[in-house]
Amino acid sequence: MKAINHIKLEFPSIPANVRLARVTVAAFASELDYDVSVLEEIKVAVSEAVTNAIVHGYQKDPKGLVTLTASLYDSSLEIVVEDRGRGINNLERALEPGEGTEPERMGLGFVFMRTFMDELEVNSEPGQGTTVIMRKKLPGEVKAMWFNEN
Amino acid sequence: MYVELQMKNVGRWEGRLLNLEIKNMGDTLMVKITGDFDLELADHCRREIDRNYEKEAVKNILFDLTGIDFIDSSGLGVILGRYRKVKENEGRVVIASGDSRIIKLLNLSGITRLIPVYPNTAQALKHLSGKVM
Numbered sequence: 525m526k527a528i529n530h531i532k533l534e535f536p537s538i539p540a541n542v543r544l545a546r547v548t549v550a551a552f553a554s555e556l557d558y559d560v561s562v563l564e565e566i567k568v569a570v571s572e573a574v575t576n577a578i579v580h581g582y583q584k585d586p587k588g589l590v591t592l593t594a595s596l597y598d599s600s601l602e603i604v605v606e607d608r609g610r611g612i613n614n615l616e617r618a619l620e621p622g623e624g625t626e627p628e629r630m631g632l633g634f635v636f637m638r639t640f641m642d643e644l645e646v647n648s649e650p651g652q653g654t655t656v657i658m659r660k661k662l663p664g665e666v667k668a669m670w671f672n673e674n
Numbered sequence: 675m676y677v678e679l680q681m682k683n684v685g686r687w688e689g690r691l692l693n694l695e696i697k698n699m700g701d702t703l704m705v706k707i708t709g710d711f712d713l714e715l716a717d718h719c720r721r722e723i724d725r726n727y728e729k730e731a732v733k734n735i736l737f738d739l740t741g742i743d744f745i746d747s748s749g750l751g752v753i754l755g756r757y758r759k760v761k762e763n764e765g766r767v768v769i770a771s772g773d774s775r776i777i778k779l780l781n782l783s784g785i786t787r788l789i790p791v792y793p794n795t796a797q798a799l800k801h802l803s804g805k806v807m
């Protein structure tokens with residue numbers, strides 16, 4: 525399916541870019557008439573995915589590159605966060621709550637992504653990298669609006 | 675009463691304005707964080723809070739989150755980590771926050787089961803002094 529609109533962003537794996545990523549997606553999504561509280565939740569989900577790419581994927585090595593795309597489809601917003609870092613060995617376990625690797629990372633990232641988005645898909649290959657795909661249904665009215673205009 | 679007052683780390687770090695204020699209020703470290711409490715701020719906060727907690731030999735920590743615009747699991751992790759340290763030292767942690775978006779995340783993370791949350795610092799301090807339970 526062809527996206528109605530999309531953005532693509534590539535940035536080095538540095539902590540300051542977590543904010544850049546979520547603010548960019550929020551700006552893209554703010555065109556879509558989501559409730560403010562939903563936009564806030566989307567921001568948390570993006571923050572978690574990008575934080576994981578930086579902290580786990582690249583272990584904060586700023587040479588790593590993270591790509592983020594946000595695409596508008598006829599009934600959903602799709603956000604993809606991709607790194608070419610170390611990948612996830614045991615994906616099933618990683619997706620469980622409380623499966624953080626460091627003492628102060630709480631294993632809440634995937635929980636938040638799943639809670640705040642309608643769909644979460646994670647593809648990962650050890651040594652190759654990780655792709656996180658998240659989808660959020662559009663508010664109904666917006667769907668009609670885009671299709672009247674296009 | 676302010677037994678000793680110190681203001682710290684209101685400055686620029688890695689290109690971004692950081693807002694972390696740490697005050698010693700006798701037996702409590704008052705930690706005020708403003709802005710976006712995410713990965714970028716988390717490492718810095720963790721380091722500064724721990725350094726001050728040890729240096730000032732205080733018992734409790736009050737997290738003033740009333741000026742926060744955003745928090746994710748990196749910020750929540752800093753709070754939880756400090757809670758564990760303070761508890762080991764037989765101190766108490768309390769949070770001031772009146773923002774429903776922030777409180778929702780504190781709830782989801784399970785932090786509200788461990789740390790009491792009050793809408794402002796005055797009530798949070800009262801809790802620490804034992805007047806409100």
Ligand SMILES: Nc1ncnc2c1ncn2[C@@H]1O[C@H](COP(=O)(O)OP(=O)(O)O)[C@@H](O)[C@H]1O
Pocket residue numbers: 572576577578580581582607609610611612618619623624625626628629630631632633634635653654747
């Ligand atoms: N992009 C990634 N690259 C490598 N490992 C990852 C990535 N994202 C998540 N993980 C793994 O999945 C675990 C769970 O992630 P998460 O739920 O965000 O918890 P946390 O980040 O607190 O550890 C991480 O501890 C890490 O081992």
Ligand SMILES: [Mg+2]
Pocket residue numbers: 572575576629632633634747
């Ligand atoms: Mg995470």
